[in-house]
Amino acid sequence: MPQPSPQTRRLALLRAINLGGHNRVPMADLRAVATELGYADVSTYIASGNLLFTSEDAPATVADALSDALATRFGFGIDVVVLTPDDLEGAQSGNPFLDGDPKMVHVGFCNVDVAPETLAPIRAFAGPGERFAAHGKLLFLDFGSGGVANSKAAARLTTLLRPGFTTARNMLTVRKLGTLLTGSPTDG
DSSP states (O other), rough: OOOOOEEEEEEESSSSBBBBBSSSOOOOHHHHHHHHHEEEEEEEOGGTEEEEESSSSSHHHHHHHHHHHHHHSSSSSEEEEEEOOHHHHHHHOSSSTSSSSSSEEEEESSSSSOOOOGGHHHHOOTTTEEEEEEEEEEEEEEEETTTGGGGGHHHHHHHHTTEEEEEEEEEHHHHHHHHHHHOOOOOO
């Protein structure tokens, strides 16, 4: 008889919630949805859609369940990607822009591999000092001194990478989430 999967810490990242008063998702409601789905040890980190929890379900199964439940609860679709501690470690150790400002260097988490040719249209909108690289389902973005808010490339990421692009977090947030997920500091 097969053994059930062990309970594993997971991180769900939600895209484009609580931005400028749009797509409001109170963190208490997000935690409630996760608890109603049967996930344990549920917590959130800042109000940008970072949900930590324990589940035996596969990340893709959890992403689908959360996306469906959130659409039902809030009345609008929310892209969700679910990561394991290993996924976050890979995002940190794979960062090719270690010389960049961790507030300006972001990692995009995608649901499909990012093809190298996908970077060409993103680079076409790049401003001075902006750099982009891909590795598997990770998209590394260095927005230089101008930051995300001033980047023409950042404003077009979702459109240029559809389907597949889910969301991005800066490296400071990725490091903090790694610590919260594993309970110990991580490098990167």
